[in-house]
Amino acid sequence: MSTQTVAIHLPDGAIREVPVGTTPLEIANSISPRLAAASVVARLIPLTGAAEKTADGDEPTEASMYAAENANAPRLVDLTTPLTADTKLELVTEKDPEALKVVRHSAAHVMATAVLELFPETKLGHGPSTDSGFFYDFYREKPFTPEDLEKIEAKMAEVVARNEPFLHEFVPRDKSLEAFEKDGDFMKTHFVTKFTAVGDDVSFYRNGKFVDFCRGPHLPSTGRVKAVKVTKVAGAYWLGDEKNPQLQRIYGTAFFSKKEMDAHFAQLEEAAKRDHRVLGKQLDLFSIQELAGSGLIFWHPKGAMIRKIMEDWMREECISRGYDLVYTPHVARVNLWQTSGHEGFYAQNMFTPMELDDAMYRMKPMNCPFHILIYKNSPKSYRDLPVRYAELGNVYRYERSGTMHGLLRVRGFTQDDAHIFCMPEQIVDEVVACIEFAKTVLTTFGFKEFKVELSTWDPNDRAHYAGSDENWQLATKGLEHALEREGIPYKTIPGEAAFYGPKIDFKLVDVLGRLWQLSTVQFDFNLPARFEMEYVGEDGARHQPVMVHRALFGSVERFFGVLIEHYAGAFPLWLAPVQIGLVPISERHLGYAVKVESALKAAGFRVEVDARNEKMNSKIRDFANQKTPYILVFGDKEAEAGAISVRTRGKGDQGSIPLDEFIAKAKEIVDSKSIEL
Numbered sequence: 221m222s223t224q225t226v227a228i229h230l231p232d233g234a235i236r237e238v239p240v241g242t243t244p245l246e247i248a249n250s251i252s253p254r255l256a257a258a259s260v261v262a263r264l265i266p267l268t269g270a271a272e273k274t275a276d277g278d279e280p281t282e283a284s285m286y287a288a289e290n291a292n293a294p295r296l297v298d299l300t301t302p303l304t305a306d307t308k309l310e311l312v313t314e315k316d317p318e319a320l321k322v323v324r325h326s327a328a329h330v331m332a333t334a335v336l337e338l339f340p341e342t343k344l345g346h347g348p349s350t351d352s353g354f355f356y357d358f359y360r361e362k363p364f365t366p367e368d369l370e371k372i373e374a375k376m377a378e379v380v381a382r383n384e385p386f387l388h389e390f391v392p393r394d395k396s397l398e399a400f401e402k403d404g405d406f407m408k409t410h411f412v413t414k415f416t417a418v419g420d421d422v423s424f425y426r427n428g429k430f431v432d433f434c435r436g437p438h439l440p441s442t443g444r445v446k447a448v449k450v451t452k453v454a455g456a457y458w459l460g461d462e463k464n465p466q467l468q469r470i471y472g473t474a475f476f477s478k479k480e481m482d483a484h485f486a487q488l489e490e491a492a493k494r495d496h497r498v499l500g501k502q503l504d505l506f507s508i509q510e511l512a513g514s515g516l517i518f519w520h521p522k523g524a525m526i527r528k529i530m531e532d533w534m535r536e537e538c539i540s541r542g543y544d545l546v547y548t549p550h551v552a553r554v555n556l557w558q559t560s561g562h563e564g565f566y567a568q569n570m571f572t573p574m575e576l577d578d579a580m581y582r583m584k585p586m587n588c589p590f591h592i593l594i595y596k597n598s599p600k601s602y603r604d605l606p607v608r609y610a611e612l613g614n615v616y617r618y619e620r621s622g623t624m625h626g627l628l629r630v631r632g633f634t635q636d637d638a639h640i641f642c643m644p645e646q647i648v649d650e651v652v653a654c655i656e657f658a659k660t661v662l663t664t665f666g667f668k669e670f671k672v673e674l675s676t677w678d679p680n681d682r683a684h685y686a687g688s689d690e691n692w693q694l695a696t697k698g699l700e701h702a703l704e705r706e707g708i709p710y711k712t713i714p715g716e717a718a719f720y721g722p723k724i725d726f727k728l729v730d731v732l733g734r735l736w737q738l739s740t741v742q743f744d745f746n747l748p749a750r751f752e753m754e755y756v757g758e759d760g761a762r763h764q765p766v767m768v769h770r771a772l773f774g775s776v777e778r779f780f781g782v783l784i785e786h787y788a789g790a791f792p793l794w795l796a797p798v799q800i801g802l803v804p805i806s807e808r809h810l811g812y813a814v815k816v817e818s819a820l821k822a823a824g825f826r827v828e829v830d831a832r833n834e835k836m837n838s839k840i841r842d843f844a845n846q847k848t849p850y851i852l853v854f855g856d857k858e859a860e861a862g863a864i865s866v867r868t869r870g871k872g873d874q875g876s877i878p879l880d881e882f883i884a885k886a887k888e889i890v891d892s893k894s895i896e897l
């Protein structure tokens with residue numbers, strides 16, 4: 221009997237000829253039993269055909285769970301899947317970002333197993349993995365109580381302990397539909413009907429007595445779900461229609477280890493404490509007013525003080541880096557937005573037009589066309605370039621009501637926007653300067669780590685990109701050279717560019733390791749052409765300038781929100797709205813308080829005196845709750861000596877020192893913009 225073989229290409233370049241039907245698990249074991257034990261699933265990459273991205277949206281859709289896969293795309297399979305064709309094979313271990321999704325989806329099956337064992341009348345919907353865990357939709361007349369969730373979690377531990385293998389089975393479609401219909405499993409009936417075709421064998425996964433319509437892949441067995449937690453239950457209508465039965469969606473999360481799961485929940489707790497909406501209220505920084513509308517920010521005096529410091533810093537930096545400051549209106553005629561193209565491609569993000577007596581107007585969603593009008597207001601020659609216009613411009617963008625989130629998602633915000641108009645040969649220098657500026661912004665405000673992405677076009681998708689091949693190459697090369705000159709590691713993301721040009725995005729990493737997209741440097745071929753911008757070159761002929769959009773805070777509101785969370789409201793001394801709190805021990809020290817206050821104010825500090833007739837300790841506590849960097853306490857002894865007793869945030873009582881000495885020390889910290897205090 222001749223055995224047929226298949227060629228398996230391994231990542232190290234080795235090619236193994238193995239009998240048809242060999243499994244990835246067997247191959248892993250032949251490499252090393254440790255690798256086999258560490259593998260979660262396998263990735264098969266076709267030897268021919270373009271490597272296409274696997275579907276990987278934020279929101280798991282039914283289609284992404286059940287729809288047939290693209291045979292030319294890489295796909296994940298069970299370790300026990302028989303290999304029947306030549307293929308590249310990767311063993312997916314914990315290090316692979318896809319592996320955790322497999323663990324979580326397997327945990328969803330474990331949850332459904334537990335629910336059916338405890339509440340056999342329950343009907344099953346679907347149970348995908350999500351970015352932070354997984355859920356499963358159930359139909360059951362009685363609501364699940366918190367006690368039920370505890371029971372479910374305990375039962376899941378039993379299912380895990382039983383270490384049931386996940387078995388992949390195929391059942392003829394009509395047979396499986398018949399079974400689901402007989403049991404009244406209306407949701408499973410729907411999914412099978414919708415996502416399989418007549419004559420198909422339908423894919424199922426079984427562990428113990430539990431069977432689910434599912435494409436997989438899964439872990440080898442339930443015992444590999446090592447850390448799992450049920451988190452909450454919420455209502456959801458079947459297929460999102462309120463006329464349909466109400467489902468109960470139980471959420472959970474799973475990790476490779478208990479240690480990772482504990483770290484995750486500790487981080488969530490820490491993030492909740494840092495929530496900028498909570499701190500914004502507690503520290504009286506900003507508010508959103510129901511009467512005025514959602515997504516519109518009111519900056520209270522303390523928040524406004526921080527904003528002033530941020531904006532002053534930004535304007536000074538712009539001026540010293542050769543930018544000109546401009547101010548432009550908040551509204552413009554619809555004609556302008558037609559010229560710029562916003563009416564066409566951006567209208568759904570704009571506030572609806574308002575009719576005045578002379579024309580239709582719209583709030584501005586971007587500042588770019590305004591800066592272009594200033595450029596065009598007078599003729600430009602090569603000697604004028606580069607032209608750099610900067611503005612802290614208020615823009616308004618339509619977001620659906622109910623989607624707003626504190627300072628992070630709003631309808632009105634302030635961009636620290638700038639547009640640079642230059643000659644092609646100036647591109648690299650200008651982009652280098654933008655990158656350097658962006659780095660300075662991030663480090664000055666205390667972010668030590670950031671990640672950089674270069675979004676480029678997809679040359680095979682010409683329909684979605686404006687501009688010539690030549691321009692795209694010029695711009696992309698310009699951005700690449702600039703990043704390389706600055707020695708900045710970056711990740712290229714093909715097909716993610718804006719339609720009008722490639723861009724560099726800075727994602728800062730905050731103290732909790734969360735990524736925030738803020739600074740961006742973008743090329744634009746579109747607007748200079750639409751507005752027929754030009755300059756007279758050295759050759760005396762007219763040329764079109766190249767345009768760069770760049771925002772470094774991104775949005776002042778959003779940057780402020782990130783700052784609040786990064787510092788948990790304990791702003792560094794140079795940013796703190798009140799830098800020093802004064803605590804006179806009793807009323808007879810109010811006279812000395814005035815002296816201390818005026819000396820500090822003369823030195824440029826932001827000071828608040830607590831002159832209330834309260835106990836010293838409660839005054840100290842109030843300043844501490846406001847996260848005031850310095851609290852100065854004084855009584856008879858200090859007044860006599862011209863001294864103050866210093867309490868430093870995070871360090872406590874530092875003892876008594878002469879006032880002059882304190883001022884000199886604190887001034888140094890402010891001037892250096894230290895983030896240590």
Ligand SMILES: [Zn+2]
Nearest residue numbers: 425434435436
């Ligand atoms: Zn499944």
Ligand SMILES: [Zn+2]
Nearest residue numbers: 586587588769
């Ligand atoms: Zn712009």
